[in-house]
């Protein structure tokens with residue numbers, strides 16, 4: 284399955300009783316494996332998790348840590364970018380040149396690199412003196 288198909292399929296499983304906004308995410312790692320995640324909301328709203336966070340958790344649980352490509356899909360007028368927190372979460376495992384493709388369910392896409400999505404990212408090099 285392509286990243287698009289994986290993200291589209293897992294999006295159907297999103298648990299979104301509060302926002303009604305389903306998001307699907309798929310990650311391909313440098314090992315060639317694909318991991319999927321959807322948003323999982325909670326009645327205590329801040330405990331909700333984004334689709335990207337779910338895909339990252341599945342990836343790490345699967346023994347992978349090197350992201351090669353990311354795909355995110357939602358039913359939106361324009362491609363939905365990862366939230367700020369998810370940009371930081373992705374940057375833990377994705378280099379600046381990794382492509383993140385955002386898509387709408389009706390076929391619009393926008394691809395940006397991690398460096399474009401999170402310029403000046405805080406990373407481990409900033410703690411070199413710690």
Ligand code: THU
Pocket residue numbers: 299302304306321322323324331332333334335355363364365366369
């Ligand atoms: N959401 C994601 O899962 N990923 C994104 O990239 C944007 C937002 C979710 C969080 C919440 O469940 C719903 O979309 C509305 O914000």
